[in-house]
Amino acid sequence: MSGFYRLSGGRILDPSCGRDEVGDLFVADGRFVDPASLPAETSWEWIDASGRIVAPGLIDAHVHLREPGEPQKETIASGTHAAAAGGFTAVVAMPNTRPPADQPNTIGWIRERAREHGIVRVYPTGCLSEGRKGEKLAPLASLRAAGVVALTDDGSCIQDAGLMRRVMEYAAMLDLPILEHCEASSVSAGGVAHEGYWSTVLGLRGWPSLAEEIIVSRDILLAELTGARLHCQHLSSAGSVRLVREAKRRGVRVTAEVTPHHLALTDEALADYDTSFKMNPPLGSEADREALREGIVDGTIDFIASDHAPHCSFEKEVEFDRAPFGVVGLETMLAVAAETLVKTKLLDWPGLVARLSTIPARILGVPGGSLAAGAPADLAVIDPNLQWTVNPEAFLSRSRNTPFAGWEVQGRVMLTMVGGKIVWRL
Ligand SMILES: [Zn+2]
Numbered sequence: 001m002s003g004f005y006r007l008s009g010g011r012i013l014d015p016s017c018g019r020d021e022v023g024d025l026f027v028a029d030g031r032f033v034d035p036a037s038l039p040a041e042t043s044w045e046w047i048d049a050s051g052r053i054v055a056p057g058l059i060d061a062h063v064h065l066r067e068p069g070e071p072q073k074e075t076i077a078s079g080t081h082a083a084a085a086g087g088f089t090a091v092v093a094m095p096n097t098r099p100p101a102d103q104p105n106t107i108g109w110i111r112e113r114a115r116e117h118g119i120v121r122v123y124p125t126g127c128l129s130e131g132r133k134g135e136k137l138a139p140l141a142s143l144r145a146a147g148v149v150a151l152t153d154d155g156s157c158i159q160d161a162g163l164m165r166r167v168m169e170y171a172a173m174l175d176l177p178i179l180e181h182c183e184a185s186s187v188s189a190g191g192v193a194h195e196g197y198w199s200t201v202l203g204l205r206g207w208p209s210l211a212e213e214i215i216v217s218r219d220i221l222l223a224e225l226t227g228a229r230l231h232c233q234h235l236s237s238a239g240s241v242r243l244v245r246e247a248k249r250r251g252v253r254v255t256a257e258v259t260p261h262h263l264a265l266t267d268e269a270l271a272d273y274d275t276s277f278k279m280n281p282p283l284g285s286e287a288d289r290e291a292l293r294e295g296i297v298d299g300t301i302d303f304i305a306s307d308h309a310p311h312c313s314f315e316k317e318v319e320f321d322r323a324p325f326g327v328v329g330l331e332t333m334l335a336v337a338a339e340t341l342v343k344t345k346l347l348d349w350p351g352l353v354a355r356l357s358t359i360p361a362r363i364l365g366v367p368g369g370s371l372a373a374g375a376p377a378d379l380a381v382i383d384p385n386l387q388w389t390v391n392p393e394a395f396l397s398r399s400r401n402t403p404f405a406g407w408e409v410q411g412r413v414m415l416t417m418v419g420g421k422i423v424w425r426l
Contacts, residue, residue, distance in 0.1 A: 003045055004028045005420070006035075010049025010381065014056060015354035016370035025054050027377040030420030034373045049381055052414060055353045056369050057089025057120075057378035059360045060330065061257060062154070062179070062233060062305035065091070065122070067113060068106065069098025074310040074398050076110070077117040079330070082308075082397035084424035086330040087380035087413035090121035090361075090368055091308075095132070096155040102127035102138040104146035111147055119423045120416075121378075123149040123366055125179065128167050134158040140170045149364050152179035154233060155280075157215055159185055164219070168228035177229040177255075177364065182215035182240070183281065192321055194236075194282040198267040204320060207282050209237035216240045220247040223254055231363065232256040234307050236281035238291030245300040255363050257305040258292050260336040261327060261403055265289070269403065275316045275323035276403045279309070296355065297346050303360045306333045310399030328397050332390055334382065335409035342384075343410065349384060377420040386412040 005027040012023050026035045026044070035042070060083065066074035074082075076093075083091050093110065095101030101110060107124050114122035126143030130136045132153045140151060151171055157180065158164045171178050188211035193199040195206025216232055220243060223230035235241060235256050247254045261279065266286050269277045277283060284292075295301040309326025316323050329336075337356065341347040347355070361369030368378050390407045392400035416424035 004042055005047055006044035007047045007049045007054050007381065010052045010054035012054045012371065013350050013353050014371040015350055015358040016056070016372065019371070020350050025371060027417070027420050030377055032371055032373050032375055032377050047415065051383070051385070053349055053382040053384055055380050055382060056357045056371055057380050057416065057418065058087045058334065058356045059090045059366065059368055060088050060306050060308065060333070061092045061303065061360045061364055063091040063093055063308045063330065064096065064310065065093045066310060067097060068109060072312055072398070075117070076113050076122060078396060078398045080118040080120045080122065082330040082395060083120045084416045085396050085413065087334050087382065087416055088120055088330060089378035089380070089416060089418045090123060090366060092123045092125060092149060092364060094154045095125050095127045095152065100127050100132050101125070102130055102132070104139070104142045107143060107146035107148055120418050123364070125150045125152050127151070128153045128178065129158055129163070132156050134160060134163065137167060137170070140174060144174045144176055148176070149366055150177045150179050152181070154179060154181045157181050157183045157185065161218055165222050165226065168222050168226040172226050172228040177231050179231050179233050180215065180219055181233050182212045182219065184211045184214040187211035187214060192278060192282070193270055194267040194284050196267060196285050198270055202270060202273065204270070209239055209284065209288070212237050212281055213239040213243060216243045220252055220254055224252045227253065230254045234259050234262065234281060234305070235292060235295070235301060236262050236284050236288060238288050241291045241295040241300055245295070248300065255302045256300070257303050258296055258301045259307045260304060260329060260333050260340070262292055263289065263296065263340045264336050265403060273320045275318070275320055276327065276401055276405070278320060278323050278325055279327050280325035293340070293346055296341065302363060303355045304333070304337050305360070306330055310397055311401050313400060316401050326401070328395065328399050328402050331395050331397060332402060332404050334413060335411045336404060338384070338411035339409050377417055379417045380413050381415040382411060383414050384411050386410065388412055
């Protein structure tokens with residue numbers, strides 16, 4: 001049961017209405033409340049939030065929970081525990097599971113499982129194409145009826161522009177956003193590292209930025225034609241940022257996300273062939289990183305998403321070429337984002353919270369991102385000053401594949417509440 005809480009003396013940040021003040025926030029029966037609306041004798045359980053930030057629960061629009069099919073990497077239970085520890089009250093689950101979430105019954109299974117074992121909200125997505133093969137449309141209307149919040153073939157990308165046009169026409173009709181993994185596979189062609197200085201020096205097969213930029217430009221044209229809502233996932237190149245910026249100026253319905261690792265790191269990190277730095281799209285150059293930071297600051301890139309992609313250690317402990325792509329991110333995202341954007345004074349805390357909560361909620365059309373009275377009490381209490389060392393062994397995720405092991409970071413989630421229930425406390 002959720003009770004009556006008074007979070008006292010915290011810095012209350014609500015980007016949905018521009019609120020930024022020190023004060024008390026009240027939760028009753030699972031919702032934010034105005035205490036004046038309750039009897040004076042209401043007894044509150046006090047939570048001291050002084051010196052801390054009280055923010056709407058963070059929302060991660062790009063998470064791989066690996067269920068159904070690969071519980072050795074992650075489960076809905078372990079993944080949502082990791083999410084809660086990272087301050088997330090909701091995650092959007094990618095459909096590249098086994099089987100892929102391309103049928104309504106799979107979506108039903110995920111929702112049922114999330115209700116039973118999830119401790120934060122789980123919003124499923126459905127595939128664009130059957131089996132994510134990029135050949136035939138998935139049953140998009142039935143997927144919508146089954147409760148998906150968006151459509152995506154994440155991990156792959158429909159290469160056939162004609163099929164993509166049809167997908168966009170349907171998505172526009174169904175009013176569902178398309179979350180696009182932008183990769184022209186004939187251009188990336190088995191590449192494992194950003195094509196540039198380091199891929200040459202290290203003798204790794206290059207993944208050119210062009211592979212991403214070709215699809216970003218194609219999809220912008222298709223979104224303009226069809227009116228579909230296009231969301232470009234995990235942007236990694238300066239050229240992509242420029243394309244999205246120009247399209248937004250023209251009024252195209254395009255949004256974009258960036259991951260903490262693309263904001264924090266460059267391909268120089270590959271110097272030791274450590275597979276903890278292997279992800280898709282790959283880490284870019286210094287110029288790419290600069291452009292991504294500029295893009296998230298000026299709003300060209302709308303929000304930050306983790307692309308939390310758990311893999312077992314034995315899978316990652318192989319030669320660089322053979323290791324799977326992807327890194328975990330739920331438990332380090334807030335601190336890494338604060339290190340790269342707040343400590344550098346590129347953003348302030350309200351700006352960061354907006355990009356981790358309010359903006360993704362709005363773009364995905366899911367509840368949350370606000371502390372308004374009456375809304376479900378989804379919140380995160382953050383200590384912006386707490387210093388800690390990233391220790392993968394302490395992760396609640398089943399996987400340890402982080403590029404940030406050993407990092408000294410500042411900023412930590414002290415408490416997470418979902419619907420008025422405390423699901424994490426440090
Ligand atoms: Zn992807």
